[in-house]
Amino acid sequence: MSDKKQVVDSAMRTVSTDGIPAESLTAADTAGQRSKRSGKEIANLLIRTITPVVLAIIAGGLILLAMGKDPLFFYGNIINYGIMGRGWQQSLVMMTPLLLLAAGLIVVFRGKLWNLGYDAQYLLAAVLVIGFAPSLNAVLPWWLTLIVLTLLGVAVGAAWTIVPAILKARFETNEIITTLMMSFIGVGIANLLVRGPFQDPDVVVPQTESIPLDSMLPYIPGTRIHVGLIVAVVVVLILHWVLTRTSFGLRLDIFGANPKTAMHVGINTSRMIVTLFIISGGLIGLAAAMDMLGLWGYVRSNWNPEYGAAVIPFVFLARLNVLGSIPFVAFYAIVANGGQIAAQDSDLSTDFILVLVALILIFMSIIEYIGTRRDLGQSYLPPGLKTSVAQIFGRKKSS
Amino acid sequence: MTTQVAENPVIVGMKNVTKTFPGVVANDQISLDIRQGLVHCLLGENGAGKSTLISILAGMQQPDSGQIEIDGKVSRITSTRAAMKLGVGVVYQHSTLISSMTVLENLMLGDTKRVLLDKKGARTKLRDLSALLGAEIDPEIKARNLGLGQQQQVEIIKALWQGSRVLILDEPTSMLTPQAIESLLASVVRLRNEGLAVIFITHKLREAYAIGDEISVLRKGRMVKHVPARELAKMNESSLKNTVLTAMFGDDQASAGNRKTIEELAGAATASRQARKAGSVSETTVLSVSQVTCSPNDGTRGIFDINIAIRAGEILGIAGIDGHGQSTLAEVLAGQRKLQSGRVLLGETDVTHLDVRARQSMGLRYVTDDRLHEGIVGNLPVSLNLLLKRVGQKPFWNRGRINRQEVLDESNRLISEFDIRTPNPETRAGTLSGGNIQKLLLARELSNNPKLVIFNKPTYGLDLKTVARVREIILEFANEGVAVLLISADLDELTELADRIAVISQGRLIGETPNVGARTAEIVGEIIVNEGAAATGKSRK
Ligand SMILES: Nc1ncnc2c1ncn2[C@@H]1O[C@H](COP(=O)(O)OP(=O)(O)OP(=O)(O)O)[C@@H](O)[C@H]1O
Ligand SMILES: [Mg+2]
Numbered sequence: 001m002s003d004k005k006q007v008v009d010s011a012m013r014t015v016s017t018d019g020i021p022a023e024s025l026t027a028a029d030t031a032g033q034r035s036k037r038s039g040k041e042i043a044n045l046l047i048r049t050i051t052p053v054v055l056a057i058i059a060g061g062l063i064l065l066a067m068g069k070d071p072l073f074f075y076g077n078i079i080n081y082g083i084m085g086r087g088w089q090q091s092l093v094m095m096t097p098l099l100l101l102a103a104g105l106i107v108v109f110r111g112k113l114w115n116l117g118y119d120a121q122y123l124l125a126a127v128l129v130i131g132f133a134p135s136l137n138a139v140l141p142w143w144l145t146l147i148v149l150t151l152l153g154v155a156v157g158a159a160w161t162i163v164p165a166i167l168k169a170r171f172e173t174n175e176i177i178t179t180l181m182m183s184f185i186g187v188g189i190a191n192l193l194v195r196g197p198f199q200d201p202d203v204v205v206p207q208t209e210s211i212p213l214d215s216m217l218p219y220i221p222g223t224r225i226h227v228g229l230i231v232a233v234v235v236v237l238i239l240h241w242v243l244t245r246t247s248f249g250l251r252l253d254i255f256g257a258n259p260k261t262a263m264h265v266g267i268n269t270s271r272m273i274v275t276l277f278i279i280s281g282g283l284i285g286l287a288a289a290m291d292m293l294g295l296w297g298y299v300r301s302n303w304n305p306e307y308g309a310a311v312i313p314f315v316f317l318a319r320l321n322v323l324g325s326i327p328f329v330a331f332y333a334i335v336a337n338g339g340q341i342a343a344q345d346s347d348l349s350t351d352f353i354l355v356l357v358a359l360i361l362i363f364m365s366i367i368e369y370i371g372t373r374r375d376l377g378q379s380y381l382p383p384g385l386k387t388s389v390a391q392i393f394g395r396k397k398s399s
Numbered sequence: 400m401t402t403q404v405a406e407n408p409v410i411v412g413m414k415n416v417t418k419t420f421p422g423v424v425a426n427d428q429i430s431l432d433i434r435q436g437l438v439h440c441l442l443g444e445n446g447a448g449k450s451t452l453i454s455i456l457a458g459m460q461q462p463d464s465g466q467i468e469i470d471g472k473v474s475r476i477t478s479t480r481a482a483m484k485l486g487v488g489v490v491y492q493h494s495t496l497i498s499s500m501t502v503l504e505n506l507m508l509g510d511t512k513r514v515l516l517d518k519k520g521a522r523t524k525l526r527d528l529s530a531l532l533g534a535e536i537d538p539e540i541k542a543r544n545l546g547l548g549q550q551q552q553v554e555i556i557k558a559l560w561q562g563s564r565v566l567i568l569d570e571p572t573s574m575l576t577p578q579a580i581e582s583l584l585a586s587v588v589r590l591r592n593e594g595l596a597v598i599f600i601t602h603k604l605r606e607a608y609a610i611g612d613e614i615s616v617l618r619k620g621r622m623v624k625h626v627p628a629r630e631l632a633k634m635n636e637s638s639l640k641n642t643v644l645t646a647m648f649g650d651d652q653a654s655a656g657n658r659k660t661i662e663e664l665a666g667a668a669t670a671s672r673q674a675r676k677a678g679s680v681s682e683t684t685v686l687s688v689s690q691v692t693c694s695p696n697d698g699t700r701g702i703f704d705i706n707i708a709i710r711a712g713e714i715l716g717i718a719g720i721d722g723h724g725q726s727t728l729a730e731v732l733a734g735q736r737k738l739q740s741g742r743v744l745l746g747e748t749d750v751t752h753l754d755v756r757a758r759q760s761m762g763l764r765y766v767t768d769d770r771l772h773e774g775i776v777g778n779l780p781v782s783l784n785l786l787l788k789r790v791g792q793k794p795f796w797n798r799g800r801i802n803r804q805e806v807l808d809e810s811n812r813l814i815s816e817f818d819i820r821t822p823n824p825e826t827r828a829g830t831l832s833g834g835n836i837q838k839l840l841l842a843r844e845l846s847n848n849p850k851l852v853i854f855n856k857p858t859y860g861l862d863l864k865t866v867a868r869v870r871e872i873i874l875e876f877a878n879e880g881v882a883v884l885l886i887s888a889d890l891d892e893l894t895e896l897a898d899r900i901a902v903i904s905q906g907r908l909i910g911e912t913p914n915v916g917a918r919t920a921e922i923v924g925e926i927i928v929n930e931g932a933a934a935t936g937k938s939r940k
Contacts (some may be wrong), residue, residue: 247791
């Protein structure tokens, strides 16, 4: 090998001496490189990230005014109930499944695969975890039951992605359609299970048995926050590390950038697709397990918290960065948690919270458009997706 | 050649235009006039700033300082749409056609004025414009099925679609066969005679001499030489070459010792052929391909009944018009495509069913011709792109964890070895100039102990000096016992490097000849003609 190196060396050197001296370009640039993410760029990025949220809050306030409500009273109450007193603890509990769900979506979205089957992955895992809790509790110690049920949740969530994953890997079937279809089926099955085999025999309403309080996840000492939050935070941190620091994370980014390149480089794209879906579903199943075992303890039929839909805009606001998603998820958890009672106090429907999320989405789209024209910071969308969209509208991007 | 003189009115005037990127001054105080009815050739080594300059004219980049005058009025070109309105049409270095759409659909994407699509009108317009170019183009053919030459014609039509007065072409000929280049140049001349102002970027001096009315040379972002029409008309080819090369690669080269290098670059560079060691081809077969057939169902051209054997130290050239199965052949050999039948042996090992990674670890390397969409990940830094095929391997990754220092050291080594012009190893690879991306690919594939290298158009988009260097490297590798499969549309390149040349047509190898020097091109031509005659003969029966 060293022989060959020398051959190349000498062949290259002879010419590079009379070309532009490499130093003249590189020397100036170590400094230039540091400034790659210059102060201005970071400021732009922040502006672009926070503006839609601020605008949504303002626009929501105007809507409230138009409805004859006092926006300051409503927003003040959100902070009151969402942070003050014990509010912050409830918000943190609410963050648990949302963080895991966001992580589960980010993993596949980074590979430009769209897992939209999160509702069924969550609900099926939730129902099966709750459904098997009584029988497992009868034979196993409480801590082992919790571990087994958690693994069950992960497995169920992951399993529900397998069909779309394999169809995508084998036949390039559009995964948006297959995951949505699997979601319809899965949500239906979850409801059937609640009304059928897992129905609590002691009540008439269609719901499962409740797990007794003493067999649920323990609280973090001194709080009313279950340890699921710790699990979620640890998992999210590990995932962030895996995505940014390991060869797997790099392969994932190469695959996400362009499957053709991935193939060229020697990445097994089919295996990558299946792996990503399984991790995604597994994380969503874990969200369900933590949520059930830590907070809810039972499932009623037709119940669907729709975490996925709520979290998607924030996942994009965070530019598919796992760590970056944490503050957004926290923000949403506070608004959703505090907003419940705040809405009642202002005599509003709790759906107003969804209006706020929708407003954020609208302003994101507007800023995305302006930002692209003004070259303002980084787009919300993954670059490949953006260029393909831009191409469709006939904009030219090149060399 | 033309007798037109500088009186032609200036349509676009650039005055002291400067554009910097982090770590580079891509354009440094550049002034340039574009005149009606003249072809203005823009030359310069890789990374000199040519594409940046035209992206400013195209409205894709805003200059940091300086101004642009259109018809004498200071104008700001704020977007590509604004550029179109001002009558500036651009054919970019890398294709912008959408491959799954037809020619007509691609062209109609530019029709932003109306809401309803006017297919009939578009057809007429396409017919008129192709007549203007002297080209024949089927409006209903999918862009991916166009030959590269036709693709360029369609790109030109697309650039002219909104009624441009200025046409900018960024390295339009770098992928074309000699015939396609001829017809492209003829088209450009027709347009010029219609009164269009043309900017023509190329690395080939022959083309610049053939159609340039004015010539400008960029170096390190600065305008180092301008040859106005009046002067150019008086120059002969070789004095032009000397002027341009001296400007391009610096005065330091004009010193006596280096004068020869310049002449070598200018000439056909047959010297390197003699550098080939006699008897360097050994008896061991490195690659043997028998009866390989692969017809992909994604619309790309298939290959049929391919038989190839390459020995250690041998260079086998594949000649043929682009799009006749060359890429499929390369992909099959690299393991990127499954074949329907046949066998591929690497040394003694049957690799027919081995994947890309396994073949890589056996020393197979593949330099793709799709550098932008397959070769690199534009958003990743140059350093990681250089190690893209070694992700996860020691010493750069240790049990999955990246060792940044090792990655940096190795990439710095490759960057200086292959003289890749990048501000630093952390720069996003997508921002490099076209030629430097090509150097990145070569650096990646030629490092780390290759045994068989497949080159698909290894030198396209490279400046003269780098072309010479890359060819030298290919020969050196062969001398060291590496087997080389060299796919190229450039017959000169093949006759300079290859030991044998096989001709591909319609996915089949239709003939082969040893490289016998000057007469080889003629023989290859005969093979193609004979095949054509045989084919028509058959179809008559
Ligand atoms: N968007 C960008 N961001 C950062 N740097 C850039 C960008 N575009 C170009 N550059 C840098 O500007 C310099 C000039 O690049 P340009 O593409 O204009 O060269 P070129 O003359 O067209 O070269 P080639 O012949 O290789 O195509 C290069 O050093 C390149 O790295
Ligand atoms: Mg260029």
